[in-house]
Amino acid sequence: MKSFKTHKSPDDTIRDMLLFLLENKKVSSIFALSKVHNNNYAYTLITDKELLKNITPTFPLMPANAGKMISRLTMIEAVKSPVAVVLRPCELRALFELVKLEQAKLDNLLFISFTCGGVFPIKTKKDSVENALKNYWTNAKTGEDLQELRECCRICENFVPDNADIILQLAGKDIDNGTSVLMKTEKGAGFLNGMSEQFSEESLESTALDTIGEIRKEKKQKIFADLKTEDFGIEGLVNIFGRCINCHACSKVCPVCYCKLCYFESADNDAGPSIFEIELKKRSALRIPADTVLYHLGRMTHIGFTCVGCGMCSDVCPTNIPIATIFTKVSERVQKAFEYIPGKDLEEKVPVSVFEMKELEDVED
Amino acid sequence: MDEKTLPQIVGFLCKWCSYAGADLAGVSRLKMPASLIPIRVMCSSRVDPIFVLKAFLAGADGVLIAGCHPGDCHYQSGNYYTRRRFALTRKIFEELGLDTNRIRLSWISASEGQRFVNVVTEFTENLKKIGKNPVKAEVFL
Numbered sequence: 001m002k003s004f005k006t007h008k009s010p011d012d013t014i015r016d017m018l019l020f021l022l023e024n025k026k027v028s029s030i031f032a033l034s035k036v037h038n039n040n041y042a043y044t045l046i047t048d049k050e051l052l053k054n055i056t057p058t059f060p061l062m063p064a065n066a067g068k069m070i071s072r073l074t075m076i077e078a079v080k081s082p083v084a085v086v087l088r089p090c091e092l093r094a095l096f097e098l099v100k101l102e103q104a105k106l107d108n109l110l111f112i113s114f115t116c117g118g119v120f121p122i123k124t125k126k127d128s129v130e131n132a133l134k135n136y137w138t139n140a141k142t143g144e145d146l147q148e149l150r151e152c153c154r155i156c157e158n159f160v161p162d163n164a165d166i167i168l169q170l171a172g173k174d175i176d177n178g179t180s181v182l183m184k185t186e187k188g189a190g191f192l193n194g195m196s197e198q199f200s201e202e203s204l205e206s207t208a209l210d211t212i213g214e215i216r217k218e219k220k221q222k223i224f225a226d227l228k229t230e231d232f233g234i235e236g237l238v239n240i241f242g243r244c245i246n247c248h249a250c251s252k253v254c255p256v257c258y259c260k261l262c263y264f265e266s267a268d269n270d271a272g273p274s275i276f277e278i279e280l281k282k283r284s285a286l287r288i289p290a291d292t293v294l295y296h297l298g299r300m301t302h303i304g305f306t307c308v309g310c311g312m313c314s315d316v317c318p319t320n321i322p323i324a325t326i327f328t329k330v331s332e333r334v335q336k337a338f339e340y341i342p343g344k345d346l347e348e349k350v351p352v353s354v355f356e357m358k359e360l361e362d363v364e365d
Numbered sequence: 366m367d368e369k370t371l372p373q374i375v376g377f378l379c380k381w382c383s384y385a386g387a388d389l390a391g392v393s394r395l396k397m398p399a400s401l402i403p404i405r406v407m408c409s410s411r412v413d414p415i416f417v418l419k420a421f422l423a424g425a426d427g428v429l430i431a432g433c434h435p436g437d438c439h440y441q442s443g444n445y446y447t448r449r450r451f452a453l454t455r456k457i458f459e460e461l462g463l464d465t466n467r468i469r470l471s472w473i474s475a476s477e478g479q480r481f482v483n484v485v486t487e488f489t490e491n492l493k494k495i496g497k498n499p500v501k502a503e504v505f506l
Contacts, residue, residue, distance in 0.1 A: 229460055229461055230462045232461045233461075233462040234463065234499045236461075236462065237461060263413075282501075283501075283503075283506070287506055291506075293422060294415070294419060297418045297422075298414070298415040298418055301415065301453060302414075304456075330457055330461065333456055333460045334453055351449060351453075352446065355449055357435065359448070360449070363455055364470050365469050365470065
């Protein structure tokens with residue numbers, strides 16, 4: 001893969017790249033994480049190169065899933081002029097799923113991503129993230145587990161952005177001695193043409209990345225085993241989702257939970273007096289808000305195939321239900337059954353949207 | 366479950382095949398346990414997994430989805446999608462420690478009145494063996 005090296009930090013390298021793209025009118029705007037106001041981080045669209053100093057694309061925080069944000073921008077029609085998008089691997093995978101579901105369009109987007117070391121939960125205080133940065137990058141290099149990170153990130157094995165046009169090597173690399181930029185696609189190489197004089201060849205595969213994968217896989221197996229979802233049964237489900245206050249925040253931030261008219265927010269799901277009475281006759285008691293277990297199981301059936309394991313849901317849960325971990329575990333099982341990896345390949349259809357004439361005979365009776 | 370109380374089964378029957386099959390069983394005066402609460406849907410693929418979960422969590426001992434045999438769908442391919450979704454629901458049931466024997470997918474054509482009776486009888490017998498849906502014991506669901 002064609003690549004070049006810089007002697008700057010990853011953020012500065014990305015800034016240089018984006019400045020080059022903006023100045024040469026190769027892109028009209030930039031989509032990236034920025035530091036806005038005091039201590040606030042948010043995704044932003046930028047056209048003024050003066051504002052590039054604000055962007056912090058590698059800052060380990062995900063205030064929203066960028067895949068969902070890009071879907072919002074491109075749902076009705078594709079962007080008209082080229083936009084450079086800097087995002088994390090899981091966000092890119094979420095976006096690819098949304099494209100398959102016809103919720104986003106990829107035309108005119110240039111994707112810049114990096115091997116990801118994970119992010120801190122949204123609720124982490126921003127200054128404590130800033131203080132932990134040194135530690136974060138040391139661990140990102142070796143793959144050593146960092147407890148403060150999102151649980152989903154600690155167990156993520158898909159931290160290499162296979163579908164990005166331009167990839168920076170961060171996790172698995174020593175970033176103190178400069179940053180290497182890989183041009184994964186012809187498109188990426190075309191956009192960066194003229195930016196550097198000295199191109200070399202570099203592979204995305206390395207033992208360091210494999211080691212990180214191994215460490216995370218081990219962690220995942222442990223965390224999944226501790227979760228014991230197989231033993232839940234109805235009692236376990238009531239126990240864990242009984243904490244749910246039905247705020248639906250997890251579905252609001254979920255990139256692949258995209259329905260405009262959600263069943264769980266529709267009038268169908270309003271429990272009027274007649275429903276209460278039927279329930280009360282049956283059980284002589286009713287939990288209010290009702291149907292929290294149904295809500296989570298229902299969501300699981302809807303996003304089981306497309307869940308990319310970004311961990312936004314756990315982050316926003318006010319009652320600290322480990323939604324993301326449970327969903328990732330269940331989804332992984334479901335996805336494995338159909339040999340489907342969400343966001344990997346645009347051509348590969350979501351399993352519920354296609355079928356084969358002869359299959360799954362074991363589920364019929 | 367004691368012999369007298371029948372399990373309750375919520376059945377989603379496709380209008381073109383299984384519901385007609387149930388009708389045939391009726392007009393042929395075939396005997397079967399009165400355990401099924403039929404709900405007619407235009408196609409088995411109309412059944413969102415949420416419907417199955419809703420019935421299950423409302424205390425149904427079993428949930429049956431029945432549609433045309435593969436290849437016979439009135440809408441060409443609806444039942445193939447049903448099968449995939451059902452496989453997904455089953456996997457989720459397995460993973461969360463819920464009993465997959467409580468949900469069932471069967472193909473029953475309009476001419477198979479006897480098969481309809483067999484499916485309902487067999488499913489009812491199985492559910493009798495498994496016992497009551499534990500959801501019923503959860504008061505604050």
